[in-house]
Each structure stands twice: as C-alpha cells, then as structure tokens.
Amino acid sequence: MGGPAGLRGSDDPKGRALAQAEGYALTAAARVSSALKPMLASSDSWQWLACAGDMGADLLFELGFQRIRTVYTPSEPSAAEDTKMAALALQKEGVDVLLFAGGDGTARDLLDVIDKRQVALGIPCGVKMHSGVFARHPLAVQEILQKIQAKTLVTALSAEVRDIDEAAFQRDQVVTRYYGDMLVPDDLRYLQSTKVGGVESEALAHQEIAADVIEQMQDDVIYFMGGGRTVAAVMATLGLPNSLLGVDVIQAGVLLAANCSERALLSWAQRGSCRIVVSIIGGQGHVFGRGNQQFSPTVIRAVGIDNIISISTKTKLQSLSHGIIVDTGDAELDQALVGLRSVCTGYEDAVLIQWVTT
Template sequence: MSKFRLGLLINPLAGLGGSVALKGSDGVAALALAKGAIPKAHLRMQQALNVILSYKEQIEIITASDEMGERLAREMGFEVRVIYQAPQQTAATDTRQVVNKLLSETLDLLLFAGGDGTARDIFAVADDSIPVLGVPAGVKIHSGVYGITPNASGRVVKMLLEGELVSLMHADVMDIDETAFRAGVVKAKRFGEMLVPAEPRYVQAVKMGGKESDELVLADIAAEAIELMDSDLSIIGSGSTVAAVMDELGLENTLLGVDLIKGDQLIASDLSAKQLLAYTTQHNAKLFITLIGGQGHILGRGNQQLSPALIRQVGKSNIIILATKTKLKALEGRPLIVDSGDPELDKALTGYYKVVTGYHDYVMYQVANPDLAD
C-alpha cells in the first residue's frame, strides 16, 4: 500500500506579534523578535502531528528544510523528503516557493501552520488545486481553512489515514489590513477559496432510498461531471452512475461499454482498447469512471477497454471518479481498487482522490491496493 503523501509547511514567523502586542507578524517579525517574542508555530504543528504519530509508518512527509518543516518532522520520527532549502531568515516568498515545489509532488494533503497571511501566500500559488488544511498558529485566523485547534487539524488527517469519508469543501481565504488593525480598525477582505477536508457529511441532499431520490442524486453527480468537461475529449466509462452523465446530455450510452464524447457530442460508442488509444493519442482527455458497488474496483472489472497504455496517456490527474456517498459508505472504509493488469501502474495510481458525490460536492477517498508492496 502506498504511503500517504503529506506536504508539510511551517511559517516560523507566524504568530510572533501576538505575545508582544503587535497584533500580527506581517512586516514586523524582526521587531517582534527584538521585543522577546518566542516562535511557537512549530509547537502548534507538533500538537497536530502528535495525533497521527502512531501512523507515521504510513506517511511520507514532503517539506522544506530546517524550521519550515524538516526539523520537527525528523525529531518526531517521520519519513521526510526535503524539496526546498530554506534560508535562516524566512519570508513570505519562501512560503510561495515551497508551495510551488509541492504542487509537483501529487500530494494527498498540504498541512500548514500559520495565520491568514500564510493562507494568502499558499492561495496565491495553489489556488484550489490541492486539498489544504491549516493548523492555527497566527494572530489573525479569519480564514475558514483552519482546524478550530491544532488537535482538531490532526484529527482530520487521522480520519483520512483511517479511510473515513471526508468531504471536501471550499473555504474562504480571508485576511485583514494589519496596519489598520493596529490602529483599531478591522478591514477584512476575501481573497478566494481553497479546498479543505471537512468532517464527513454522510447525509445526502435528498432522502436515501427509492428510485426518485436515487435519480436526483445521480442527476446532481451528472451535473457536476458535465461542468468538469471541457472542449477536449471525455471518455465515459461503464456503469449506471456514469450513464447518468450521458442521460443528462441526452446522448446514447453503452451501459457496459466505453463511449467517447467531445463537448456535448457523441464521437464514438462501445470502443475497444485499441480504438480508445487511437482517438486519444493526439488529444487531451478526461476519464469518467465509477466503482463496482460492494467491491470498490474502479479499473479492471467490467472496463478492461481502459488499458494501461490509455491510463498512462490520460494521466492520473484526469481520472474523475463518480459515486454516491451511499456506495462509498457501503465499502465500510475499504479502499477503492485498481487492477489494470500492470502492477507498476496500479501502484502509481494509489493515493487520495476527489470523488464527485453531488453537485459541487466531493469527498476524499483512498485508492490503495492491499496486495501491492510499498
């Protein structure tokens, strides 16, 4: 089973100004240190990591050197890989450079310790491209991307490691004007949204059970899938959940086969592995698939047309999994499984995915083949 890839980022200057009445650390870190402020961001992150310490054999931490993450992670016994050499005196530009490097690492989660300024710096680079979770360590915590306490942030990560259903939600990145704040004026501003893992929300938007409610859930999933499509090709896998996408588009569907659409037009139906590869060689494509209920397979059961060569060509980031929360919950925490016939590819495909479970509704769920060695 592949390891959980945890991006770790500590802003060593976060919260420095609070204890010395500077109401923040933006631009006044040197003054705060001169006034006797003691850096505490690493202690806040330590509290969060303590919650998942017993899972450290399952985790690879990818981080920056020294106080930006490496030192604490190594002291706690985690497996660590350093991707950025931090200077002795860090700044906001270092946070942005670290995040830029982390974006190429296919993280399962970016866990960071800081305040609203740190969240803004991360958002400036990452936008909502990866799930993030903040450990509150700053003076100003107006953003919705943080756990309510460091321990709470650690508990959310623990839920992911234990395979619980964890919903993804968009949360606001907020910050205030510290200069005005020091003068007693609060001027908060919204800068955007980042994807944040929240506590699981098992109750669906419509009542469970019955054909009508099932259709409403599938219609919501289909609507979100259609929004994710673009002008390039979309490969539509087999199964009734994915078939709902074709129904929503008003297109003929091969329930037990694989179809190909471009925009909202059907290009070809019931394609073989060779045909799919030929169609997609010169074009970008997104692959829409679902899982087999009760088993959890997303590749290698009923969709062998999706060959290893095709999957490599499409790329992991373009695989979009559609499923109802009812189907996922029925797995009772077991991971989704890939069985493409290529063990190396199967191993590369493991990790946490955003699974579409409704309209603008996602959960994080793990793909992890138990029979694959690390």
C-alpha cells in the same frame, strides 16, 4: 508572534525582528505540537515529508516521530519565498495532505503555487485567519488526518482563501478580499446532502452527481464516458444514449461515438484535450481494470492522470473495506495513480479517499 506583538502578521522580516527584540516568542510551534501530539500513538502509520530546521523537521523529531524525510532546506531566516518553494517540493513528492501552520498570508503563499487538486489543511497559528482553509482548532487536525489514514470518507471542500484588504484597512475598515479556492479535507457528517429518511437515495445521488459533472464540462473538451449506472445517469441527464457496459465519446452535449474500443479511444485522444469520466465498481471497489479495459494504460496516459473524473455515490464508497483499487495491468501507472484523490459524490460535493493497488 504577530498577534501578541500587535502586528497583522509575522511575514515582514523587520516586524518579526522588532517583535523578537521586544521579547515576543514564536507561538506556532506550540500550536503545531498540540495538533500533532495525539498522532504519536499511531506514529508508525505516518510518513512525514518536511522542511528542514524550524520549518518542520526539527519539531517532528522533537515530538518523537521517526518516519521523517526532509525535502526542502529554507534560507535563514525563512521568508515567504521559502513557503512557496517548500510547497512545490512537497507537492512534487505527491503528499496526500499538505499540512501548514500560519494564517491568511501563508495560505495566500500556498495558493500562488500549488495545484488546485492538491489537498491542503491549515493549523491555525496566524494573526489573520479569515480563510476557510484552517481547522477549527489545532486538536481538530488530528481528527481529520486520522479519518483519512483509517480510510474513512472525508469530505473534500473547495474553501476560500481570504485576507485583509489593505487599502480598506488604511481607511479604518476591516474588509476581507477573496483570492481563490483551495481543496481542503473536512470532518463533516457524510450523506447530509442526499438524505431521504436518513438513508442516501441512489436516484437523487445520481441526479446530483450528473448535475455537478455536466456543470464542469467544457465544450472544447472530449469526454470518454465509462460504464455503470452512475455514468449512465450523466448521459441520461444530457439526453444521450448510453452503452451501459461500454465507453462512449461525447463533446459539447453530442454523442460522437458509442461503445468504443481501446484503439478508437486512442484515435479520439489524438484530436484534442480529453477527460475520462469513470465510476467505482460497487462491492469490489475497482476504478480501472474491471469491466472497462478499454481504458488501457496507453489510453490513460494519453488522456493524463490529472484528467480523470471519478464519480460514485457515498453509499457505495462506504461499503468498501479498503480504498479504491487501481489495477490497470501496468505497475508503474498504478503507482502513479495511487494516493489520496477526490471523488465526486454529489452536486458541489466530493470526498477524499485513497486509491490503492491492494
């Protein structure tokens, strides 16, 4: 209602009450409805985790969705703090995509609390929408979500969250201020960044993946480098020898140990912060459990599932008829690893794909 009422948003309870008193209605519900209605045809494929009442659940039931579970009950009337608490509750449940309706103010609230690895997508409903985290149109939302559900490769973007600089606005200047980045899905045309004659060049893709991984490396972190040609390209770019079918340990551009056993990796894991760099096995599509058993459940837990860097060419991912398969031999760990995850596919380029057990 903020836009029709001439407000810069609807977060302020006083402004919202005034707009309601003057007869302005909430418009977000209508825009969310238009975004989600096309998904009713495949409603059995979706499990919705939502906030109670008018923060989500009521509208989902009204639209006709059945698989709905509420995970947070907001205050009445709801406020920005409810947005933050709801986001934390949804993230704790491990949602694949945190779908929200609003504008820049809502995006900032989410940015304050969600993990940088949490995928989010905004349905454009606000007054101020300078951020890059919103779908181009409500109808584009279902297109993106349907692609994720169908296990089609979807590009993962680090999009800016921006909002009006209030100090500049008081001087009659419309200037946006950068607040941070949020991971969002997008329906870009894939293979765009590493095309040669319309087909992805594996050599060029490997170069770009290596450049991205190396740029993100930190000197105080130990890296367990898995097997395969994609990881080998990272090692070659660093000028280091590589155990093509083994696991090497590096730090600050120096090879610390080669072809390590599970026991050796556990020893290194006890010395400081570690990360696993692992490639996807082409054709089979496994990330753990095939050819890299050195990454045992004990090693993976010691490193931490949030410290896994998965890399692959897009051509390899597109050849999979399913998601990326996790088979660590530990059912509990497998379940902790499944879900929508980001895979590095080039320089500042990644796609979202499901990790599955079957």
